[in-house]
Amino acid sequence: MNSDKAKHNSKLDWVSYIRQAEDEALSKIYFTHRKACVRWLQSKFDLRLDEARDIFQMSVVCLYDNIITCRLDALSGDIKSYLYSIVRNKAYEHQRRKTRMTHNESLYFSSIKDSAYEDGQHTEIDALLLQHLVESLGESCRKLLELFYYKQLSLDLISEQMNYLNRNTVKTKKYKCIKRLQNAYLNHRWKDGISK
């Protein structure tokens, strides 16, 4: 029975599955691999249970991110090998940080850059401010911008998913959301400039 299940899982097109039913696919990956992977992390890297769990959870989310942002279009091996390669990298990363930092400063973030285009500290502050401002736009704007800019869905697909009349409605709505956001952003930056 278990080997049938394993065979089925290895044949699954995980990339499409995650893109189509992300939460269902993620929970399947999570519960299939969590126990063994956490145990493996604890024994191979001498980690506490909570550290091993943190690393495993981060790794599943990184796998998801790689698929959604199209860094990974197809798996050459099975999902388990790919997941374990991320987990291994995260564990090494964690160990490197652990030797440099005290536990309180710990884990994964500090001077992590978002991409090769990032303009250092300035963009990091912008991202934090925008994270806050996007939240204040309301759910429909946030969702629309997320589908367009993070998941890179077409206007037609967004119109389908969000029940808009057509792509033009989405385009207009996106324009309005961006405009509101940019006004709020500029206002904030301007006030910030004044206060300095």
Added chain:
Amino acid sequence: MAYQSEDIDRIDEFLQDLLSDLARKHFIFKMNRDEHLKSQYQFLFGLKSALRKTHLNEKLAYLQSLELSGNKKNSIFFQRFTRTKNRLAWWPDSS
């Protein structure tokens, strides 16, 4: 500084690697000389980064809720959930 839809679209194409080599070089050349375009770029880059981080934090919270649902009786997981959720704000570029 007014919102310019064409700028935003162009910047988005740049960020998504949709421009040809020549168009890409031209874009960088223009951005280095145009403060307005540069600030539009910073805005859009910041926005994309913010959306990604917010979304990934939500996914992490979802995985943690799965952990919680399997361990409702064990209160240490509730403590860990809050601690980790508050701690995570940034995501690395790749793994």
